[in-house]
Amino acid sequence: MNTPPVPYPDEIRVHPGPALLAGIERGPSLTAHRLQYGDLPRVDVDTLLDLVTGVGLRGRGGAAFPLATKLETVARRAGRSRRPVVVVNLSEGESASSKDSALALTRPHLVLDGAVVTARALRATEIHVVLPAERALAARRMREAVAERSGGPPLHLHTAEPRFVAGQSSAVIELISGRPNLPVTSWRPDAVSGLDGRPTLLSNAETWAQLGLLALQGGAQYRRRGTAGEPGTALLTVTGTHRLPQVYEVEYGARLRDVLPDAAAGAPALIGGFHGSWAAWPTVASARVSVPGMRLLGVPLGAGVVHAPGASICPLAFTSRIVAYLAGQSAGRCGPCLNGLPALSAALDRVTDGHDGRDRLDELAHLVVRRGACAHPDGTVRLVRSVFAALPGEVSAHAAGGCLRTPEELAS
Amino acid sequence: MTRRLRVDWPACHGRGLCHELLPEIVELDEWGYPIVTGPVTDALRADAETAVSSCPRLALRLVKE
Numbered sequence: 001m002n003t004p005p006v007p008y009p010d011e012i013r014v015h016p017g018p019a020l021l022a023g024i025e026r027g028p029s030l031t032a033h034r035l036q037y038g039d040l041p042r043v044d045v046d047t048l049l050d051l052v053t054g055v056g057l058r059g060r061g062g063a064a065f066p067l068a069t070k071l072e073t074v075a076r077r078a079g080r081s082r083r084p085v086v087v088v089n090l091s092e093g094e095s096a097s098s099k100d101s102a103l104a105l106t107r108p109h110l111v112l113d114g115a116v117v118t119a120r121a122l123r124a125t126e127i128h129v130v131l132p133a134e135r136a137l138a139a140r141r142m143r144e145a146v147a148e149r150s151g152g153p154p155l156h157l158h159t160a161e162p163r164f165v166a167g168q169s170s171a172v173i174e175l176i177s178g179r180p181n182l183p184v185t186s187w188r189p190d191a192v193s194g195l196d197g198r199p200t201l202l203s204n205a206e207t208w209a210q211l212g213l214l215a216l217q218g219g220a221q222y223r224r225r226g227t228a229g230e231p232g233t234a235l236l237t238v239t240g241t242h243r244l245p246q247v248y249e250v251e252y253g254a255r256l257r258d259v260l261p262d263a264a265a266g267a268p269a270l271i272g273g274f275h276g277s278w279a280a281w282p283t284v285a286s287a288r289v290s291v292p293g294m295r296l297l298g299v300p301l302g303a304g305v306v307h308a309p310g311a312s313i314c315p316l317a318f319t320s321r322i323v324a325y326l327a328g329q330s331a332g333r334c335g336p337c338l339n340g341l342p343a344l345s346a347a348l349d350r351v352t353d354g355h356d357g358r359d360r361l362d363e364l365a366h367l368v369v370r371r372g373a374c375a376h377p378d379g380t381v382r383l384v385r386s387v388f389a390a391l392p393g394e395v396s397a398h399a400a401g402g403c404l405r406t407p408e409e410l411a412s
Numbered sequence: 413m414t415r416r417l418r419v420d421w422p423a424c425h426g427r428g429l430c431h432e433l434l435p436e437i438v439e440l441d442e443w444g445y446p447i448v449t450g451p452v453t454d455a456l457r458a459d460a461e462t463a464v465s466s467c468p469r470l471a472l473r474l475v476k477e
Binding site for chain 2: 184339367372
C-alpha cells in the first residue's frame with residue numbers, strides 16, 4: 001500500500017461550532033447528548049421529507065446530492081417484501097478529510113439519531129454502520145456509542161478496508177454483503193436497488209448528523225443558521241500548515257478564508273481533497289462556503305476538505321505525489337483506471353519535471369474519465385485538470401525549467 | 413427510446429470481441445478496452461445484442477436512456 005501525501009491523523013483538533021459542534025466540551029456520552037437535545041422524536045416519512053426539503057439538505061460526502069430525492073425514492077420503492085436499509089458511511093478513506101471522524105469522536109449520537117429517526121420513518125429493520133480502518137480512535141468511540149444505545153432498529157457494525165476507494169458507495173454495499181470492499185458497477189441507484197436489491201439510503205456521517213439535528217431541533221431552528229437560500233452549517237477539514245488537522249463547523253455564507261491560518265495567505269489551496277480542485281489565492285480569498293457558490297467559482301466544496309500548504313510548497317510537485325498515490329489506490333479492476341492512472345501519473349511527473357507532456361496528459365484524461373465503476377478516475381482527472389486551469393503561472397514556470405516555490409526562485 | 417451499450421468495467425478484461433462484432437460504435441483504447449462511440453441505432457440493434465450475448469466476460473449490457 002502506498003503512502004498518502006497527507007498522513008492519516010492519530011489526533012484531530014475539533015473546534016466547537018454553532019450547531020453540530022455546539023457543546024462538544026460536555027463529551028460524547030449518550031447522557032450528555034440527551035441532556036443537550038432531549039429525546040429523539042418519532043416522525044413519519046412525510047414529516048421527515050418536509051423537514052429535509054424545507055432546509056434543502058444535501059449529502060455531505062462530496063457530491064452534494066439532494067437528500068430529499070434519495071429519501072423519497074427509498075420511501076416509494078420500499079414495501080413489505082422490499083424492506084429498506086439505512087447505511088451510515090464513516091469510512092472516510094481520504095486521509096485529508098477528518099470531519100466524519102471528528103463527529104465520531106465528539107457527536108456519535110447525533111449521527112446515530114439521524115440514522116435511527118430515518119430508519120423508523122422508513123420502517124427499516126436494520127442500520128449498518130461502516131467504520132474507518134485507519135482511524136482506530138474514531139472507530140472505537142463509535143463502537144462505544146453503539147453499545148450505549150438500546151431500542152431502535154439493530155445497528156450492525158462493519159470495518160472498511162484501508163483503501164482510498166473503499167468508501168465509494170458501491171464498495172460499501174459490497175462490504176456489507178460480505179464481498180470484497182471494492183467498487184462494482186451500479187446499474188441502478190442504491191436508493192432504488194442497493195443492499196440485496198433493496199432500497200438503500202446510504203450517506204456519510206455528516207449527512208446523518210445534520211438530519212439528526214434537524215429532527216431534534218426542527219426546521220425553524222435549523223434555518224436560523226446559514227443564508228436564506230442555503231440554511232445550516234457545513235463541516236470543513238483544514239490541513240496543510242497545522243500539526244494536526246483542524247475541523248471547523250461554519251455557517252453557509254461564511255468566508256472560507258476565516259478558517260485558514262495566516263500561513264495559507266497568498267498561496268494556492270486544494271479544495272475538495274484529492275479528488276478536488278486547486279484554486280489560486282484570489283479565488284480562495286473571495287470564496288464563501290456554499291455549494292452552488294463554490295461550483296460557480298470552479299472549486300466545488302466536495303466533502304469540505306481544504307488543504308492550504310502555504311507559499312513554500314509547489315502545487316505541481318504536490319499534485320504529482322497525490323496522483324502517484326491515487327494511481328496506487330486504484331482497486332485495479334477497471335482496465336482504464338488500472339492502466340490509465342499510472343500513465344497519467346507518469347505524464348504529470350514529466351510536466352512537473354519541466355518536460356513537454358501536456359498533450360499526452362489531455363489524451364490520458366480523456367481515456368480515463370467516466371470509464372470505471374466508481375468516481376476514482378474522474379476525481380483524479382478533475383484534480384489534474386485543475387492545476388492547468390487554475391495555476392497556469394506555476395505550470396509555465398516548470399515548463400521554463402523553474403518553479404515559483406523553490407527558495408532560490410523566491411529569493412531572486 | 414434510444415439504447416446504448418454500457419460496459420461493466422470491473423468485469424471487462426479487454427478481450428475485444430465487442431469491437432470485432434460492432435466496429436461501427438465500439439473502438440478499442442490503447443490498452444484494448446472498449447470505447448463506445450455512439451448509441452445503438454435500430455440498424456445495429458441485432459449486432460449489439462449479439463455482442464452482449466457473446467462477450468466472454470458478460471461485461472456488456474444494452475441499456476435504455
